Amino acid sequence: MQKMRVRNHQVVLNRSVGGDAGIFLFLFIMGVFMFFPMVYVVMQSLKPLDELWVFPPRFYVVHPTLKNFSDLFTLLSDSWVPFSRYIFNTVFITAMGTFGNLIFSSLAAYAVSKIPFPGRKGVFWLIQRSLMFTSTVTSIANFITLSTLGLMDNPFALIIPAWGSSMGLYLMKQFMDSSISDSVLESARLDGCNEFKTFWVIAMPMVKPAWLTLIIYSFQGLWNTGASAYIYSEEWKTLNYAIGQITAGGIARAGASAAGSVIMMIIPILVFIISQSNIIETMATSGMKD
Amino acid sequence: MKNRKKKLQSASESVIEAEAVVENENEQIHNDSVLEDNQPKGKKKKKKAVARKDMTKLQWTLHEIKRNKIAYFMIAPFMLVFILFTVLPVGLSLVLSFTNFNMLEFKWDMFVGIKNYTRLFFEDDIFLLACKNTLVFAAITGPVSYVLSFLVAWFINELSPRVRAIVTLIFYAPSISGNVYLIWGTLFHNDSQGWVNGILLKMNMIDAPILWFHDEQYAMTLCIVVALWMSLGTAFLSFIAGLQTVDKSLFEAAAVDGIKNRWQELWYITLPMMRPQLMFGAVMSITGAFGFGGVVTALCGFPSVNYSCHTIMHCLEDYGSQRWEVGYASAIAVVLFLIMIGANTLVNKMLSKVGQ
Numbered sequence: 025m026q027k028m029r030v031r032n033h034q035v036v037l038n039r040s041v042g043g044d045a046g047i048f049l050f051l052f053i054m055g056v057f058m059f060f061p062m063v064y065v066v067m068q069s070l071k072p073l074d075e076l077w078v079f080p081p082r083f084y085v086v087h088p089t090l091k092n093f094s095d096l097f098t099l100l101s102d103s104w105v106p107f108s109r110y111i112f113n114t115v116f117i118t119a120m121g122t123f124g125n126l127i128f129s130s131l132a133a134y135a136v137s138k139i140p141f142p143g144r145k146g147v148f149w150l151i152q153r154s155l156m157f158t159s160t161v162t163s164i165a166n167f168i169t170l171s172t173l174g175l176m177d178n179p180f181a182l183i184i185p186a187w188g189s190s191m192g193l194y195l196m197k198q199f200m201d202s203s204i205s206d207s208v209l210e211s212a213r214l215d216g217c218n219e220f221k222t223f224w225v226i227a228m229p230m231v232k233p234a235w236l237t238l239i240i241y242s243f244q245g246l247w248n249t250g251a252s253a254y255i256y257s258e259e260w261k262t263l264n265y266a267i268g269q270i271t272a273g274g275i276a277r278a279g280a281s282a283a284g285s286v287i288m289m290i291i292p293i294l295v296f297i298i299s300q301s302n303i304i305e306t307m308a309t310s311g312m313k314d
Numbered sequence: 315m316k317n318r319k320k321k322l323q324s325a326s327e328s329v330i331e332a333e334a335v336v337e338n339e340n341e342q343i344h345n346d347s348v349l350e351d352n353q354p355k356g357k358k359k360k361k362k363a364v365a366r367k368d369m370t371k372l373q374w375t376l377h378e379i380k381r382n383k384i385a386y387f388m389i390a391p392f393m394l395v396f397i398l399f400t401v402l403p404v405g406l407s408l409v410l411s412f413t414n415f416n417m418l419e420f421k422w423d424m425f426v427g428i429k430n431y432t433r434l435f436f437e438d439d440i441f442l443l444a445c446k447n448t449l450v451f452a453a454i455t456g457p458v459s460y461v462l463s464f465l466v467a468w469f470i471n472e473l474s475p476r477v478r479a480i481v482t483l484i485f486y487a488p489s490i491s492g493n494v495y496l497i498w499g500t501l502f503h504n505d506s507q508g509w510v511n512g513i514l515l516k517m518n519m520i521d522a523p524i525l526w527f528h529d530e531q532y533a534m535t536l537c538i539v540v541a542l543w544m545s546l547g548t549a550f551l552s553f554i555a556g557l558q559t560v561d562k563s564l565f566e567a568a569a570v571d572g573i574k575n576r577w578q579e580l581w582y583i584t585l586p587m588m589r590p591q592l593m594f595g596a597v598m599s600i601t602g603a604f605g606f607g608g609v610v611t612a613l614c615g616f617p618s619v620n621y622s623c624h625t626i627m628h629c630l631e632d633y634g635s636q637r638w639e640v641g642y643a644s645a646i647a648v649v650l651f652l653i654m655i656g657a658n659t660l661v662n663k664m665l666s667k668v669g670q
Contacts, residue, residue: 139384163634169398185399289487292491
C-alpha cells in the first residue's frame with residue numbers, strides 16, 4: 025500500500041512533482057493562447073497610426089494614444105446617425121431585455137420550483153430541451169411571427185424574444201431547488217402571505233446569486249447583439265453592428281476597429297469580475313439530472 | 315463570516331419552523347372548536363385520504379389545478395413569450411418545410427410534400443458540403459472544448475481562491491467579449507500587415523503572404539482554432555463550480571484507501587460526483603459547437619472561399635434571409651434542429667453511464 029503523508033494533521037493528497045509541473049506548463053501555454061489576442065486588441069487600440077503600419081508588425085505599443093477611441097466618433101460622423109446613437113440603442117435593448125427576462129424568468133422559476141402544479145414537469149422538460157438548440161433554428165420562423173405582430177424594424181423585435189430566454193430560468197430554478205427550503209415558504213404562507221408576496225419578500229432575497237447570474241447572462245447575450253435581419257433602419261442598429269461596419273473598412277481602420285472591440289469587451293468583463301463569486305455559486309447547482 | 319451567516323440563517327429558519335408548528339396546532343384547535351368536531355385527529359385524516367382515493371385521476375388533477383392556479387399566473391408571462399418565440403417556430407418550420415412558402419409574396423400556393431427534403435439531400439451539393447463541414451466542425455470543437463473546459467477547471471481547482479479567480483477570468487474572457495474575435499482577422503490578415511504573415515516573411519519562411527482565412531487550405535482549421543479560443547464558456551464555469559462542491563473528505567478517505575494519483579482520483583471520485591454538471595456542460599458544448607456561424611461569416615466572409623467553411627447555418631441564412639425561399643429554408647432549419655437535439659440526446663445517454 026502507498027505510504028500516506030501527513031502534515032499538520034491533514035492527509036496530504038498524492039501529488040507528483042512531475043504532474044504538477046506538467047499541469048503548470050499546460051495551463052501556462054493555454055493561458056498565453058487565450059490571453060494573447062485580448063492583449064493584442066488593447067495594444068492595437070492604443071497604437072498611433074505610424075505604429076500600426078510598422079513592418080514587421082510589432083506586438084507592443086511605444087507611444088500609446090487614445091486617438092483611436094476619439095476616431096470612433098468622428099469616423100461615423102458622416103453616417104446617417106451619430107455613433108452615440110448606436111451606444112444608446114445597445115444600452116436600451118440590453119436594459120429592457122434584461123429587466124423583462126429577470127422578472128418573467130424568476131416568477132416562472134419560482135412557480136416551477138416551489139408550487140406543485142400539474143404540468144410543471146412538462147414545462148421544465150420543454151425548458152431543458154430548448155437549451156439544446158440555438159436561435160439559428162428559430163430565426164426564419166420568428167421573422168414571420170415578428171412581421172405578423174408588426175414588430176419589424178422595431179427594437180422590441182430584439183427585446184421581447186429575450187424575455188422568454190430559457191437559460192436564466194433554468195439556472196434560477198436549479199438554484200431555488202437547492203437553496204430555498206420548503207418549510208420557510210410554508211411558514212410564510214401560514215403567516216398570510218399570498219404566493220406573489222412569498223415570492224417577492226421571502227424567495228427573491230434568498231436567491232440573489234441566481235438573479236445576478238441571470239442578469240449577466242441576459243446582459244452578455246443582448247450586449248453582443250450584432251446585425252439582425254429584424255432591424256433594417258439605421259436608427260436602431262446596435263453598437264456591435266457599427267463596429268463591424270468600421271472593421272469592414274479594411275486594414276486602414278485597424279486602430280479604430282480595435283478601439284471599438286475594446287469598448288465592446290470591457291463592459292461584460294467588468295460585470296463578470298464584479299459578480300464572479302455569485303455566478304460560481306449559482307453554477308454549482310446548474311447540473312442536469314437525467 | 316459566510317459560515318456564521320449561514321448558521322444564523324439556519325437558526326432563524328428553525329425558529330420560523332417552530333412558529334409554523336405552533337401556528338399549525340393553533341389552527342387545528344381553532345378549527346376543531348368551530349366545527350365542534352369530536353372525532354380524533356387520526357380519523358379525520360383518514361377521511362381525507364379516502365376522498366383523494368375516491369376521485370378519478372382527472373378529478374384529482376383538476377382539483378390540483380384549481381388549488382395551485384396562482385402558479386399558472388406566475389408562469390404565464392414567461393411561457394407566452396417562450397412558446398411564441400421558441401416552441402412555435404419549431405412547429406411552424408416543420409409545417410412550412412412541406413410548402414413552397416415565399417416571403418416576398420408572404421403566402422404559399424401549395425403543399426409540396428417532401429420535395430424540399432429530397433431537393434436538400436439529392437440535388438443541393440452545397441447543402442451536402444455544408445452538412446459535412448458542420449459535422450466536421452462540431453465533431454472537433456464540441457469534444458475538444460468540452461475536455462479542455464473540464465481539464466482547465468480541474469487543474470485550477472486546487473489553486474488558492476484569488477489565483478483561481480484570475481485564471482478563470484483569463485480563460486473565460488474570450489467567450490464573453492463581444493466581437494473581439496475580429497482580432498484574429500488582424501493577426502492572420504491576408505497581406506504583409508498581418509502579424510503572422512509579417513513574422514513569417516521576416517524570418518524568410520514564406521515568399522508571399524498567405525491568405526489564411528481566404529485560403530481553402532487553412533480557413534477551416536483557423537476557424538476551429540478561433541472557435542476553441544472562444545469555447546471556454548458556460549460549461550467551464552459549471553465545471554469550476556461543480557468541482558468546488560465535491561466533498562474534500564472523500565479524497566482523504568480515498569488516499570487512505572490507496573488511490574495512487576490524481577488521475578485515479580479523477581476517475582473514481584471526481585467524475586462520478588460531477589455527473590449532473592458533466593451533462594449540463596455537454597449540452598452547452600454541443601449546442602455551442604453547432605451554433606457557430608456568425609464568427610465564420612465575420613472572419614471568412616459570406617460565402618467563404620469555395621464554400622470551404624460553409625455550414626448549415628450559412629445555408630439557412632442564404633435561403634432564409636437572402637433568397638427568401640422560406641419553405642426550403644424551413645426544411646434546413648428542421649434538419650439542423652434534429653441534428654442538434656439528436657446529438658444532445660445521444661451524448662447525454664452516454665454520459666448517464668459515467669461511473670455506473
